[in-house]
Amino acid sequence: MGAVMYATPELEPADKAVLGEIEDMRRDLRYRLAEPHRWDGQLRRQLQARAIQGSNSIEGYRASVEDIESIMLGEEPLETSRAVASEIAGYQQALTYVRHLASARSFAYDRGLLNALNFMMIGHHHDKSPGIVRPGGIYVRDSATGEVVYEGPDAEEVPGLLDELVAWLNGGDLDAPAYVRAAMAHLNLVKIHPWRDGNGRMSRALQTLVLGRDQITTPEFCSIEEWLGEGRTTYDYYDVLGEVGRRRWGPHDETLPWVRFCLRAHHMQAQRVRRRLAEAGEVWTLLEEQVDAEGLNTRCVSALYQVFVSRRLRRSSYQADESLSQGQAARDLRELAARDWLTPYGETKGRFYAPGPRMERVKADFAARTAPLRDPYRSAL
Template sequence: MLYPTPQLNSQDETVLAEVDSMRERLRHQVQSVPAKWAGGLRKFLTADAVAASNSIEGFKVSTVDVEDLMAGEQDVDVSDEDREETLAYQRMMTYLQTLHDAPDFRFSKGQLNALHWILQGHRHTSRKPAGQWRSGPVYVTDARDPSIAAYTAPDAEQLPALADELVAWLNTPDDTHALVRAAMAHLHLVSIHPWCDGNGRMSRSLQTLLIAREGVLAPEFSSIEAWLGRPGNTWEYYQVLARRGAHYRPDQDVSEWISFNLLAYHQQAQTVHARFQRSGRVWEQSSEFAAQTGLDDRIVSALHDVAMAGRVRRSRYGESEGLSVQQAQRDLKVLAQRDVLQPVGRTRARYYIAGERFPQNVLETARTPTSLVDPYRP
C-alpha cells in the first residue's frame, strides 16, 4: 500500500498556481537570452543541486567546486571521497536530464536499481550492494542519538510487492499536478527505503526525474534539492518526514508533506528568478566595463564568473568562449596585468579572483542578497 495523494486545500491551490506562473515566466525568459548565458545558468543550478543534495548526506563540497569537477578539473581541493560522491551524483543527474523527452519511456524496478548503481556503484560491497534491493533491515537513526531509530523501513520481504506497486503508480498517469506527483514519488520511495544506502538522494532524484518528464521547464530550474540543502530547510525536511511516524504507515494523511514541497517549489522558483535577474544585471555591467576600458567583449564571461561564482579558471573560460588554451591564457593574463583579476595558485591548479580594479558595481550587484517570501504567511 502507498500513501494516498491528498486533496489540496485552497491555500495549496493558490501557492501551486503561483509556482506555475513563475515557472512559465521563467521559461519565456530563458528562451529570450543567449544560449551561452542560459547554459551557464543551467550548469550552475545543476551544480548547486548536486552540492546541496550531497551535503544533506554529509558530503560537503561547495557549488563552485562542484562546477569545476563537472567541467573535468582535476586540481580541485576536495577529498577523494567527496570527489567520488560528487561525480557519481552528477552523472546520475545528467542522465536524468536526458530522459525528459526519451520516447517510449517507462519506469521499472530494473531502471530504479540501475540509477542506484550509477549513484552508489563506487561503494558497492557484499554487505551494502549497489543496484539491488536490500536483503535485511535498514534504519534512519536519530541525529542526536544514533542508538535510537527515528525510522524503521518496511521489512525486506515486503520490498518486491511495494516496488511493484510504486512502479505501477509511476506508470499510471492521472489528473494530479505533475509537481504534486513528483513530491509524492519522493515520499513513496524514501518511505519504502529499498536500498542499504543512498535512499535520500535516490528519492530526491526521482522527484527531479518526474519534473523532467513533465517537460514544461528544464528540471534544473524546478528541482528543490538546492532548497532542501539549506541548513534550516534540511532540518525541517527531516522533521516533516519524522512526523510520518517511526514505521511505515501509508494509511495516513500526508497533506503536510505536500504543503512543505509546495513551499519549496515556490521559494526555489523565487531564488532562480532572482539569480536570473542578478546574473543579467552583472552581465550588462560587465559589458559596460569592457567597453569603457577597451577590453574585448568576450572577457565579459570571465568577469561574470568571478562576480557570480567567486572565481574563474582558464579551462572553463576557454570552453565558454570557444578559445584555444593560448588565447584563454592570454586574455586572463591581460586582466591580471591590469589588476582586474588576481591569480591564485600555479600551473593547472591556478584560478582567478577579483583584483583591485575589478568593477565594484558588478561585485555589489552580484552580492546583493535576495529576500524570499513565504507564500503560506500573509
C-alpha cells in the same frame, strides 16, 4: 492504491493559491528560457552544481559549488577530498541522465531505471550492492544520538512495493498537479528505502525527474535540492519526513504537511531562480559595456560572469566555455588580472582566479539590492 502507498492528499485553498503562484513563475521562466542567451550555459551549470551540493550536503558530503563545477567539467577539485568527489561525480552522472530522460520521447518508469540511477550514484561503493534491492532490513539513525528514527519495510516486501510505486508513477493520480505527484514520488521512495545506500538522494532525484517529465521546465530549473540542502531547511526537511512518515513503514493519507513543505520549497526556489535569471542578463550587459569600453575581446565577459556568480575561475573552464587554445585563455585572464578584474592564486594545476577589486565592487552593488524571499504561506494561511 492508497492502501499500499502513501496517498496523495487533497489540497486546501491556501495550497492551491501557492501552487498557482508557482505555476505562474515557472511559465514565466519557461518563456524567458525560450530565447537563448550567452549566459544560459553557465547559469544552467551553476544551478545543477547547486542542486548537487544541496542533495549531497544533506547526507554529509560537503563540497563547494566551485569544486562541484570542476568535477562536472572533468577537472580535479581544489579542496574536496577524493571520497567526497566520488559522491559528487556519481550524483552528477545520475542527474545528467535525469536531464536526458526528462525530454526523452520514448519513456516509462520501471524498476530497472530506478536501480540504474542508484548504481550511477553509489556505484563506487562496491560493498553497498549498488543498483540492487537490499537483501535485509534497514534502519535510519539520528547521527547525533544513534537512535533509530525510521525502520524501512521488510526486505521481502520491497520488490512488490517498488512495482506498486512504478505503476503509480506511470498511471496513478495523473490528474494531480505535477508538483504534488513529484512530492509523493519522493515520499514513497524514501520510505520504501529500497537500497542499502543512496535512498535520500534517489528520492530527491526522482522528484526532479517527475517534474522534468511534466515539461514544466528543464530539471535544473525546477529542482528544489539546493533549497533543501540549506541550513534550517534541512532540519525542517527531516522533521516533516519524520512527522508524516512516522517511525516505520505504514502508508496513510495524512500527507498534506509533506506536500505543503514541498510547495513552499518550490515557491522559494522559483523566486530565487527567477531573480538569478533576471540578474544574469543585467550583469552580462554591464560587463559587456565594461569590456567594450576597455577594448577587450568580447569573450572576456564569459570569464567575468563566472567570477561574478562564483568565488573562482579556472583557466581550463574558461578555455572550454569559449573554445579557446590554452594560450588564448591564459592571455585573456592575465589581462583581466592586470586590470584588477581578477586576482590570481596558486600555481600550475592549482591556479585559479578570484574576483579582483573591481569585480568585488560589482558584486557588492548587486548584493545590496537583494531583497529577502517571500514565504508564500504567511499570507495564504
